Amino acid sequence: AQSVAQPEDQVNVAEGNPLTVKCTYSVSGNPYLFWYVQYPNRGLQFLLKYITGDNLVKGSYGFEAEFNKSQTSFHLKKPSALVSDSALYFCAVRGYNTDKLIFGTGTRLQVFP
């Protein structure tokens, strides 16, 4: 069975500082990994995905994520946080032989001015 863990319910960071939102996964075979962001009462906006290729994936709004197969992790990062980055972030995984996208529990990012 595939699963995703986001160990932090909330991450607080000062504006201008780097941020990391953690994600680990469990899946049979090669994973397809995704990060989405959700603003209040809104759907999910796609940030980036890893399918294959370079382990460092660059996405929207200056975010990037690094796929680490040995640690089964896909942490989301940004070099310099903005107050407008404050939102709920979801990591998701899809196994190679399935269509289902399974989400982590979400991490609330709070960026303070």
Next chain:
Amino acid sequence: GAVVSQHPSRVICKSGTSVKIECRSLDFQATTMFWYRQFPKQSLMLMATSNEGSKATYEQGVEKDKFLINHASLTLSTLTVTSAHPEDSSFYICSARATDRVGYTFGSGTRLTVV
């Protein structure tokens, strides 16, 4: 880019009535659509997967007679909450995927309140 339109964004209904939520892919053919339910401050729970022209596949614990899903065309899937009760109040989100794509596009969600 791929766009999914979900309507209505908010709906309030009385207990015992039924509510239909629509999910449309605007610029691509969605061979597979997914319906999620999100409780306050919680993650998205996959309710069902629907493929165009076939019956939906429901996740364990989801009542298929209560949450009717129809995927009659490659651009439209509907979720009907039948005989709604206050405990059905939630945020429902659809997503769609085309056969030739790995990624998923999400609708903007529907806030259902049953009074």
